Amino acid sequence: MAIALSNRYASMTYRRCGRSGLKLPAISVGLWHNFGHVDNYANALEMTLTAFNLGITHFDLANNYGPPGGSAEETFGRILKHELGAYRDEMVISSKAGYSMWPGPYGDMGSRKYLVASCDQSLKRLGINYVDIFYHHRPDPDTPLEETMGALDYIVRSGRALYAGISNYYEPEQAAAAARILRQLGTPCLIMQPSYSMFNRRIENGLLPTLESEGMGCIAFSPLAQGVLTAKYLQGIPEQSRAARPTGFLKVEQVTEDKIAKVRQLNDLAQQRGQTLAQMALAWVLRHPQMTSALVGASRPSQIEDCVGALQNLAFGNDELARIDSILA
Numbered sequence: 001m002a003i004a005l006s007n008r009y010a011s012m013t014y015r016r017c018g019r020s021g022l023k024l025p026a027i028s029v030g031l032w033h034n035f036g037h038v039d040n041y042a043n044a045l046e047m048t049l050t051a052f053n054l055g056i057t058h059f060d061l062a063n064n065y066g067p068p069g070g071s072a073e074e075t076f077g078r079i080l081k082h083e084l085g086a087y088r089d090e091m092v093i094s095s096k097a098g099y100s101m102w103p104g105p106y107g108d109m110g111s112r113k114y115l116v117a118s119c120d121q122s123l124k125r126l127g128i129n130y131v132d133i134f135y136h137h138r139p140d141p142d143t144p145l146e147e148t149m150g151a152l153d154y155i156v157r158s159g160r161a162l163y164a165g166i167s168n169y170y171e172p173e174q175a176a177a178a179a180r181i182l183r184q185l186g187t188p189c190l191i192m193q194p195s196y197s198m199f200n201r202r203i204e205n206g207l208l209p210t211l212e213s214e215g216m217g218c219i220a221f222s223p224l225a226q227g228v229l230t231a232k233y234l235q236g237i238p239e240q241s242r243a244a245r246p247t248g249f250l251k252v253e254q255v256t257e258d259k260i261a262k263v264r265q266l267n268d269l270a271q272q273r274g275q276t277l278a279q280m281a282l283a284w285v286l287r288h289p290q291m292t293s294a295l296v297g298a299s300r301p302s303q304i305e306d307c308v309g310a311l312q313n314l315a316f317g318n319d320e321l322a323r324i325d326s327i328l329a
Contacts, residue, residue: 002083005053012055013311017217017292020190022132022163024092026286027308028058030221030295035075036066043300048079050301052087054308060193060219060295061126062096062137063118069101073125081127088128095122096167096193098137110140112151119160133190134161136178138168145174149181156187167193167221170202172210179214189216191292196220196285198229198266198328199259208290217292220285224296229281231267233260265327269320278303279310284324286314 014023029051035044048059065072073095080088097118100108107114119134134155136148152164164187169175179189192211194203200222211218224230233255263277270280285294296307 001086002049004049004084004087008053009055011311012308015217015292017191018211019215020163020188020217022092022190022217024058024217024219024293025056026293026311027056027282028060028219028293028295029056029304030060030297031072031076032062032065032221033297034299035072036068037071037074038067039075041075041078044075045079045083047298047301047304048076049083051304052084052091054304056304056308057090058092058094058293060094060221061122062099062135063101063122064099070121070125073122077125077127092132093126093128094133094135094165095119095126095131096135096137097122098135098140098167110136110138110143110148110151112147112154115148115151116155116160119155123160130159131161133163133165135165135167135191135193139174145177146181149178150185153182153185153187163190165189165191165193168195170194170205170207172206175207175216176210176214179216183214189214191217191219193219193221193295195222197223197225198281198284198324199225208288212290218288218290219293219295220291221295222297223285223294224278224281226297228255228259228263229266230278231276234264234267262327266324269323269327273313273320275310275313276306278306279313282307282310283314284316286310287316 013026015026016023059076061073061076063070097115098110101118106117115136122131123129134152136152140148155161156164164182166175166178166189169178169192175192182189196203208218267277270277273280282294285291298304
């Protein structure tokens with residue numbers, strides 16, 4: 001078993017999640033990539049230990065993370081069993097269901113059948129009795145929202161999860177409706193997880209004020225645009241980067257010269273602020289008072305250390321925000 005540093009909580013910032021009693025670290029770690037069976041276990045372990053020793057208590061998974069699907073949960077379960085199990089009560093572990101996971105009509109979307117079965121499978125892979133947060137991963141247009149939210153309520157009431165959340169519910173009215181149903185059932189919706197970065201500003205459609213009014217927190221995934229908002233691609237596409245890997249969701253054709261030209265300008269501004277580009281991009285996401293946490297992925301421990309460094313300077317002047325908007329435009 002690993003022994004965590006005694007001062008691991010000294011420098012991390014924790015933010016209250018909506019109107020709940022739960023606080024999350026301003027930087028959380030997602031296991032979407034680099035924790036599957038195709039990845040190096042020793043590196044996954046080192047990244048987890050590094051994060052925990054930096055005060056990162058929240059680790060975010062989903063049933064389909066890997067590849068193959070389910071393997072990220074198995075990897076993290078192995079880490080818990082052999083290294084960090086003694087610290088389970090100091091962690092917030094989340095998982096999700098909503099994307100295709102197994103063949104047939106019951107392995108996808110938002111039915112009660114799928115969500116409950118998937119949660120049970122996730123707990124088995126993780127080797128734990130409950131997850132702290134269980135999300136519906138994406139809206140299902142063919143299943144009544146009442147059924148999907150009812151399944152989340154049941155998962156919480158049955159002890160499989162402590163809190164319920166939603167992910168990718170981008171329309172403010174839909175997020176509010178989900179929160180309203182859960183509140184009526186007696187299981188408040190804790191949090192919403194959307195994609196948000198300088199290159200994806202979809203949630204600026206009024207979603208954040210809606211989440212605030214509903215008492216929900218917000219945790220942004222892909223705040224670094226899958227690595228584009230770092231210095232990684234300034235000199236081309238390196239081997240083993242997400243754009244270069246066949247298992248990645250970031251495609252080579254998405255890393256355009258126009259986008260990299262903007263990244264270079266943003267990098268210049270970050271240097272003027274005394275930050276790396278990744279640190280500035282995270283600070284920009286966290287500038288919203290409704291933003292509970294930024295969920296980062298990493299391929300090596302030093303990247304997690306760099307991300308946590310963003311917390312040393314979260315303030316922006318109006319001129320800096322205007323310059324960022326001008327670059328992005």
